[in-house]
């Protein structure tokens with residue numbers, strides 16, 4: 001008997017979905033996911049019937065339990081496989097991975113906030129204070145990651161690498177004209193290699 005797949009509320013443009021998909025690729029679980037196309041920004045979106053938070057990703061388990069939040073989904077998937085864990089179990093490695101996860105997700109959150117301000121908020125309601133604050137967060141985080149780029153390069157793959165790689169991919173996707181690579185040669189070199197991993201190539205968002 002074939003095992004029921006887990007259903008993933010999915011959008012190809014979402015960096016949070018991409019993080020889950022890249023994780024699933026890296027640990028060999030992609031085939032266990034059934035992708036359910038989801039359009040969260042449409043007025044008649046049906047996402048709320050699965051996820052009251054109105055967001056993708058959301059993972060629906062075979063017993064109907066819904067897991068919201070990309071980090072929770074990644075943690076859940078990491079428990080399902082027998083290979084090297086992408087959330088290290090203990091010690092300094094764990095804190096470093098979670099710290100990079102926080103920085104990568106924070107970078108994504110700040111960039112997504114800018115996209116929402118530019119693309120989603122009605123024009124007459126748009127301001128500059130919030131997007132400028134978010135841009136400052138992006139720039140500061142890029143500077144910090146630049147200083148850590150050789151450690152990133154030398155460390156075995158963990159969830160932090162995936163979160164940072166996805167965040168940088170999102171900057172290319174939405175803010176290509178801001179040239180994040182300028183002034184960040186170490187991080188650019190790390191990303192150039194990282195972006196060639198099949199998990200990144202297979203989850204690249206469609207060209208805008």
Ligand SMILES: N[C@@H](CCC(=O)N[C@@H](CS)C(=O)NCC(=O)O)C(=O)O
Nearest residue numbers: 014015016040054055056057069070
């Ligand atoms: N913290 C959440 C963020 C998810 C998120 O904001 N997803 C966006 C798509 S990129 C979304 O569904 N937004 C719809 C909304 O916020 O109403 C996670 O990591 O899963």
